[in-house]
Every structure is written in C-alpha cells, then in structure tokens.
Amino acid sequence: MSGRTRIKFCGLTRPEDVDAAVAAGADALGFVLWPGSKRAVDERRLVELTARVPAFVTRVGLFVDADPALVARCAEHLDLLQFHGNESPDTCLAAGRPWIKALRMRDGLDLHAAAAAYSGARALLLDAYRPGVPGGTGETFDWSRIPARLAKPVILAGGLTPDNVAEAIAAVAPFAVDVSGGIEAGAGIKDVARMAAFLRAVRGADDAPSEA
Numbered sequence: 001m002s003g004r005t006r007i008k009f010c011g012l013t014r015p016e017d018v019d020a021a022v023a024a025g026a027d028a029l030g031f032v033l034w035p036g037s038k039r040a041v042d043e044r045r046l047v048e049l050t051a052r053v054p055a056f057v058t059r060v061g062l063f064v065d066a067d068p069a070l071v072a073r074c075a076e077h078l079d080l081l082q083f084h085g086n087e088s089p090d091t092c093l094a095a096g097r098p099w100i101k102a103l104r105m106r107d108g109l110d111l112h113a114a115a116a117a118y119s120g121a122r123a124l125l126l127d128a129y130r131p132g133v134p135g136g137t138g139e140t141f142d143w144s145r146i147p148a149r150l151a152k153p154v155i156l157a158g159g160l161t162p163d164n165v166a167e168a169i170a171a172v173a174p175f176a177v178d179v180s181g182g183i184e185a186g187a188g189i190k191d192v193a194r195m196a197a198f199l200r201a202v203r204g205a206d207d208a209p210s211e212a
C-alpha cells in the first residue's frame with residue numbers, strides 16, 4: 001500500500017506522554033488494558049488519558065482475552081479496539097465496535113487464511129512471537145514472511161525503533177507502523193526525543209524514492 005505510513009504509538013501511561021505523542025504527530029495512540037503488562041492502565045487512567053486526545057487522533061484500546069464487560073465499558077472512550085490475545089473472529093465481532101486483530105508471527109501462521117478468518121477486522125497488526133508473552137516484546141520478526149498482497153491492511157509491529165523503521169517500511173510497505181518499546185526511556189515511560197526521531201524516520205522513508 002502506498003502513501004503516508006500511519007503511525008501508532010502504543011503503551012501510553014502518562015498524560016505528558018499523550019500530549020507529546022499528539023504534538024509529535026502520531027495518528028493513533030494505544031492504551032494497554034491487559035493487567036499483566038508493565039504498560040497497563042486501569043479504566044480510570046484510560047478515561048483520564050483518552051480525554052486529552054483531540055479529534056482525528058485515534059484512541060486504541062488493547063485487550064488480551066478480556067472480559068467482554070470490560071471491553072464494553074472501555075469502548076465508550078475509544079475509537080478502535082485491538083484484540084491482542086486468542087480472541088476468535090466471533091468474539092471480536094461481538095464487541096460491536098471497529099476493531100483490529102493482532103497476530104503473533106509464530107511458525108506456520110498462514111496470513112492469507114487469517115485475513116479471511118478475521119474479515120471483519122479493519123487491519124491486521126503483525127507482531128513478533130515469543131511463547132507466553134502476548135505482546136510488547138521489543139523483538140522483530142522476519143519481515144519477508146509478510147506477503148506483498150494481503151486482503152487486509154498491515155500494521156507492522158515488533159521491535160521497531162527510530163533506527164530500523166525506515167528499513168522495515170522499505171521491506172514491507174505497511175499501511176501503518178506500531179511501536180512501544182522503541183520510543184521508551186523506561187517501562188511505560190515514553191521518550192520525547194525518540195518519539196520525534198521515530199516520526200522523522202517514518203516520514204523520511206515515505207519520501208524516499210522507491211526502487212521500483
């Protein structure tokens with residue numbers, strides 16, 4: 001997919017990081033509603049953080065096999081749901097809100113089959129696979145495993161940083177990129193300079209002449 005690569009900053013936990021991410025120019029902000037994460041926010045914090053987000057910046061809530069009642073309550077403050085666990089297509093659809101499905105790139109995963117199964121998703125977020133860890137690993141995966149043509153827009157995640165995101169965009173041409181650890185100064189603490197550097201790297205990649 002060509003055009004400007006959309007940028008999602010994930011794992012925001014502090015008001016000042018939300019403000020900085022918006023000021024930097026992020027298209028979407030992710031809030032982790034999975035209590036096992038070092039970047040987790042509770043419902044009260046979610047309300048506080050999402051209230052700061054202006055129009056035209058997408059508020060994304062990230063869930064891992066969550067109670068549907070929690071998803072429904074949080075959805076009141078979100079524009080998009082990100083299902084990051086083993087949710088079935090029916091479970092994702094049942095939330096009744098726009099959603100994306102995260103897929104961890106374990107061996108043998110058939111992305112075409114997954115795109116067909118999760119046909120109601122607005123996009124597929126592709127992340128690294130580490131057994132027992134649902135996401136936010138800080139690890140990359142073999143980008144050549146992503147087919148050039150997929151029935152769903154691709155959000156590339158997993159170990160992206162200001163230093164490797166241009167290479168990733170050149171290799172995959174994703175619809176969007178998603179980063180968490182690569183823009184952090186510490187767990188759940190975003191770094192303003194790294195956010196800006198990431199944005200610059202993405203825009204540089206978008207403006208680079210293609211090899212085709």
Ligand SMILES: O=C(O)c1ccccc1NCC(=O)[C@H](O)[C@H](O)COP(=O)(O)O
Pocket residue numbers: 010011030032034037038039062064084127134135136137138139157158159160178179180181182
């Ligand atoms: O960030 C987490 O702690 C997390 C925990 C459980 C499920 C998903 C989680 N993060 C999901 C994301 O969208 C991350 O941005 C994505 O996995 C990439 O993370 P990173 O490799 O650190 O950039």
